[in-house]
Amino acid sequence: MPGPFENSSQWMDCSDAELESLAEQTDFSGFVPGRDLPPLRERLLRLERERGITEVHRRFSEKVLAAGARLVETPRYLGMQSSFALSPDGRHLAIANDRLGKSPGGDVCIWELATGRVVDAVGFETTQVGSTGDPSCLQWSPSGKWLGVILDKVVVGVLRAFAGTRPTFTADVTRRWGSPPAWAVINPAHVANTGHLPAWCWSPDETQLFISTPGPDGALGCIVPFREGARVNEDSDGIRWCPARLDGQPSKSQPHTWVRWSPDGSRIHGYCKDEFVSDPNVDLENEPTRSSVSVIDVRSGAFQYRFDGLKLPTAFSPDGTRLAFGEQSPRIASGRTARTVAYLRKHVDVRGYVGAEEYVWSRDGRRLAVLIRGDESSQILIYEAGKFLCEVDLKGRSFGLALRSGDLGRWAWSPDGSMGACLLREGKAEAWKREGLTVELWKVGPSPRMLRRLEGASGIDGLAWGADDTLVGAGPHAIAFWDVNTGVLRSHSSFALERGRLPPLSDWNPWPGEVARFIPTERGWDFTRAQPDGTVECPPGSREKLEPWLMFSVGGRHAWPWRWAEGTPHARWEEKAPTPVVSKVPVESPIHYRAEPVFTPGPAIRDNLAPYVGQTLLLRLNWHGWSYALGVLLEATEKGLLLDPPCPSLWSNREPVLPYGEISWVGPAVALEGPETGP
16 A cells, blocks of 8 residues: 555544544555655654554554664763764754763764654774864764764764664875974974864765865865775875965965865865964964964965964855854955955944854855844844844843854844844843843844743754754754644753763673763662664663653654554563673772752852761762762861862863852762672
């Protein structure tokens, strides 16, 4: 019966009785997940809301999953999410993240926007993925078939998207010439084999990559042929170095920190921020940094132009033909020559003008949003074809915190550029926090109007407007998905540990060699494992918490709830308890802890902690990534805490007092139970 697959309205509009008949009679041999699964899933979600999980859910699960699917667990806890990339069709968001704790590894996860769940994940046990402060470390190919990511700050690795496999192509061309800062580029012999974090981009036809890195004879990048299965280094055949000469003379430039290949394939445009003059006679300690923008001609490898007057922030239009830049004097320039074509300052009308914070082009490059901040107010200026169109009045609200990488912005255009979403907070109080945030949707035109507010934006630093009327927001430890038509929050996930918790010791994992998944309990942790065949191992007391995070990945792209398949051969709980492991932790090693109660920074923290002098405290620190401290409280001083062993300030290893401003939470340490140990 091919009929239901050709007309999705039959799924959506049929009665429950008709849906039950379809579940029994439909031949799924012609089922195409990309076409047929989303409407079927939406109809079954409606049925679940009205009647709960029924036999119809199980029957459809048997047929959908019979063609092949693998179970993927959306992580409950992750390290810092650092790099983000929306797929070309707008239906998936790829994210690179660190591992929780001090593990050197990381993951690349692909989220389906329609369900807010992970449908593909590739783990790297000892390899760092992405970057915490550099843009575009994670990029889809133009067709969406491939996904490239920076590995260990040196290698560009390309994996086949939605396949769940490690990179099939790597390009390691950066080790020979050293790494930033500028002294390392000038004197590469002193930093041999330390690597250089490369900016990079895809060619429009996906046959080549451009990698921005110092090269021989003053080259500032190379064009690398892309071929699945290849392992490329600086000596491989087919690499073409770009001399980056300007008017026939060697350039004193440094490699770009952001690059894109023009859609017509003729140019590579990009910018370099915080650039030093590449001159060994320059006193780098006293020489101020600068930023520059330049364009490389693909055929010759030479600079078409270089512009040293660049002021951040900056953003190229999608086709590279226009460039918006400047904080104090925002402007639009030609992307081909860097000549200014429009000054934007005359349209700014805010009290206590501070400057432009962000430029965001619409997908077609027709419209530009300029986020302007003042001491007392903020505004968004909208330009169309380079001319002022309108102002979005924020009425005293301010922008949320920006992502360090800049991969996602605080303004996101709808795919057609007719609407925009903005991440805001009320007033200016405690602007460093990722709480008290809201997202506003605006209709953009000569007379813009606010359509609705979206709640549930806590932990969000950046937005992306995807396909099918879905808005996604992400931050270092959170992700959220909204339906822009209704304003409904479809899903919000926080990957931070509960306050007062440390990740369990690696030796507690009952499945050595595998990524540990865990759920907190009063006594410690329950460990869980979701296997690709649909088997889930989890202690009974934690099943209710785990079940919403389990999804089958159909075709590697679409999530199908595991709960619908429970009771079929495709999904089952494993009743056998995990096999106890023999602890390798020496007796003298620290006991594992949680903290209860928890005190957060504030005027009363010193008085609150005074009764706990002499007790062991557990602290979560406001440092990069996940950082903890454990020590006996000696004194709660006016400036901070004095611990034994000392926990010095992040900014001064000589200062024994840990400032209160560097503490996220603190509490008396309570020992947790570990697993049973062998003889």
